[in-house]
Amino acid sequence: MAVTIKDVAKRANVAPSTVSRVIANSSRISEKTKERVREAMKELGYHPNFNARSLANKSTNTLGIVMPNSAKIAFQNPFFPEVIRGISTKAYQEGYGLYLSTGQTEEEILEEVKQMVYGGRVDGIVLLYSRVNDKVMPFLIEQDFPFVLIGRPYNIDENEVTFVNNDNFKAAKTVTEYLMLLGHERIGFIGGNLDYVVTIDHMKGYEQALTNAHIPLRQDYIVHHEEVKEGGQDAVIELMSIEERPTALIVADDIMTFGVLRMLADMNVHVPKDISIVSFNNVMISELSSPKMTTVDIHIYELGFEATKCLINKIKEPDIGERKVIVPHRLIKRESCK
């Protein structure tokens, strides 16, 4: 049996409550006894029991991380590790632990979230995605449970939730304008799963830019694919078999771009000579493609870091009201555009 607070109390000749207060470093205990108690703790090798604390406290010092149901696929993308790294850093700084969702289907995940919330397993939740018909967020709102969203709420009043996001609309618009500036008019768009809000924002930005420039939208230039890897390749086939091939491509994701580049190489289409490419995220390996890809750095790490900051804030001061943080993005020009 592990050593408990009572053992320490006995050893230091005080009551358990005193020991507890020493742990909390309460000012109500004199320095002298504090010292004595601390010594006893050392001698006995005492470590507080986490569950007992949580039970009494009604708080766990743990944050839940909820990943998209397609975690299977999602994890293929360095976006998630990187955002978790940001979360992890801040969480550690503030003394919070991380609890990971493991479910695969939407129902499984909702069930898990319910357990986290009702079971008091975590103090707050970071949602790593915003999808269109999501049930998790409404649940959390209804329960008035602290959470932050990485992404943007959809079909829900923005003032009702705290979220951290990029301005994906603007990013996509800028990128499109950039391509037009380089002289492109036939610009293809390879988007991700349309269930994700980010995809929608990208597309809107793209469309807006074209409309502003009085370039008619062509539906056959717009392709969506769920799978990050094959998706990129399939999309290329689709787009390149159009008679009037696009001369530039906007790709939703760097990893997809690897597939796109790969496929283009197989087709003997040269980048950037024959076709220009821009994508989003700037994950670590993006600068390792050939040619090096031009991409929008969305500062993934910051997304995680900021989100965690907001979340912890919200946990500590529940009445503080919702916040909205936009992490800036930046176009990284490399070699895939001309």
Add this chain to the structure above:
Amino acid sequence: MAVTIKDVAKRANVAPSTVSRVIANSSRISEKTKERVREAMKELGYHPNFNARSLANKSTNTLGIVMPNSAKIAFQNPFFPEVIRGISTKAYQEGYGLYLSTGQTEEEILEEVKQMVYGGRVDGIVLLYSRVNDKVMPFLIEQDFPFVLIGRPYNIDENEVTFVNNDNFKAAKTVTEYLMLLGHERIGFIGGNLDYVVTIDHMKGYEQALTNAHIPLRQDYIVHHEEVKEGGQDAVIELMSIEERPTALIVADDIMTFGVLRMLADMNVHVPKDISIVSFNNVMISELSSPKMTTVDIHIYELGFEATKCLINKIKEPDIGERKVIVPHRLIKRESCK
């Protein structure tokens, strides 16, 4: 205040203990009252409190995942997401949750592990690395705490720990032999951080193969780098400035290979015409390099899955003794060798 077991008890006109037994589906309760209690739970929207359960049970149904201290760097590598995916899948199947370590330095991590163990925060631990002078594993052994290692113990009797690993020695040996079979004799080796056991095993295998073939070892053909990304590039510079350039390269890691390919391209060295490359892991995007890389598939997902299986086994039957699982590897021949 959330609804507790007492509320349910009152509602169903039974004692709390009965409710508890219904939750555990004890055979000591009649079907009739079980039904009644279940109904009451439904009506009240009851969900058991996780911490209370854990406290009473002395078990949390949670597994700890401990990542290398260089998580900062590590997470850049798709190895970790993928192994976690394997862990996650099995954990979910068995009703376990996942708790993630967040520390960055070795001391921080050791401290965290101590908290997990002493604090009863997790029932078992998956160690995602085996490094040379590791303090975590000795601690876990000393505490007789259930854990499995992904990798291989070093400086510790293999019979004392359960671990899941590839035969990295053999993999490296095979790869080297494969290159020799293709006619190469000047084979360079770009290894990872020498603190990791996998690096040592790779090197040993490489050396053994050369020795068997009576090819003298050249220290200047062996380069080690910590950083997965820049490392690859630095290493190439080192190796390619040797007068007698190697004609083939063994690279520790697919992501590193991206850097290597990138750098080689910059140097106008053609792969595989001028130099052949083999690497390890076969992460998802490896087939998206140009040229597609030849690599050893180490079945990362299975590593995680099997490790979790072993761990849960160990938790449920502590006296079962240590196990050792070797996950097979497979050379995936693509286009980077000639």
Add this chain to the structure above:
DNA sequence: TACACCAATGCAAGCGATTGCATAAATTCA
């Protein structure tokens, strides 16, 4: 009918902490 026995449930003591309130001792002030 009385007794043994079993099945179904309840009682109450934990699990290891926290915390409001009470108490005792020390200090201040008039």
Add this chain to the structure above:
DNA sequence: TGAATTTATGCAATCGCTTGCATTGGTGTA
């Protein structure tokens, strides 16, 4: 010097659930 106040600590209830043992009522058996 005694009352008031402050400071330092202890008592005991509580968090929500589990579980060993006791209890109750019903059934089978002689």
